[in-house]
Amino acid sequence: MFKAIVMEIKENYIIVMKEGGEIVRVNKKEGLKVGETIFCLDEDIYNVKVESKNKTLKTWLIPLGAVAALIIILINPIFNMFSPSLNTTYAVLTFDVNPSIEFDLDNEGKILNVKGINNDANMLNIEVIKGLTVEEGAIKLKEILTSENYLGNGNSILVGFSFLGGDNLEYEERVQNIVKTTFTDTNIAFIKGNEESLAKAEEQGISLGKYEAIAKLDEDGVEEAFENLSTQELLDLLKANNSNVFLNEDALDELQDEIEDRLEDETEDKEDDDHEDYEDEEYDDHD
Known part of the structure; x- marks a missing residue:
């Protein structure tokens, strides 16, 4: 590139x-x-x-x-x-609920440009977000999505993020915190990409977050990818898929199987712990 x-x-x-x-x-x-x-x-x-x-x-x-x-x-x-930040895209932030929306950010967190990636997004009045800080923009986006009934119905948000140069951990954590504190009542799946995946996503006409989700869950590596996610992240991914169809049928079946296995294991572990606690209490009573 x-x-x-x-x-x-x-x-x-x-x-x-x-x-x-x-x-x-x-x-x-x-x-x-x-x-x-x-x-x-x-x-x-x-x-x-x-x-x-x-x-x-x-x-x-x-x-x-x-x-x-x-x-x-x-x-x-x-x-x-x-003016080092003027008209220079430093990072890209995408949101998928059903509308797919992209923020182009400068190195100070100002939104240089905002665009809709699919038809649902193009129907929204997102132009008003341009020029705001990423925090102000996230709040405004939440207001728009809520007013159009895209939030508040148990929907999840798939968030994609990438720098256009070297990584900046402090900047990345700041963006993550802003997203999490803004969409407090919504499940969030945060996926990080890179310049190459950003270009590939643009070629395919989809968001960075959706492209990274597909790339991580391709047929060859889907089982391994699921094993590396926490149970909560798996649940978030399942909820995100319900409103953003990006998993194929095989991958979706694999995801549901993995969640069921995880929940069964966690239930069994909890029952074992409860049984051990009961035995400890019974032993203490005999003493």
């Missing part, structure tokens, strides 16, 4: 400049603008044959429309010295 600036938008591809200054062509994506920062995978690079030396020369000519973008690129580092 590499970070790049959109230089020019062509009919079948776009021209971008990578962080090191290399100019490459990548497959065209809708909704992009000149000067915008994007993340690309190696497979996104556009396949084109250079038929002549003249054509090779043309690929190195910077179109007039890209000059303005280049100036922005040169100015931005200087400007960002004074």
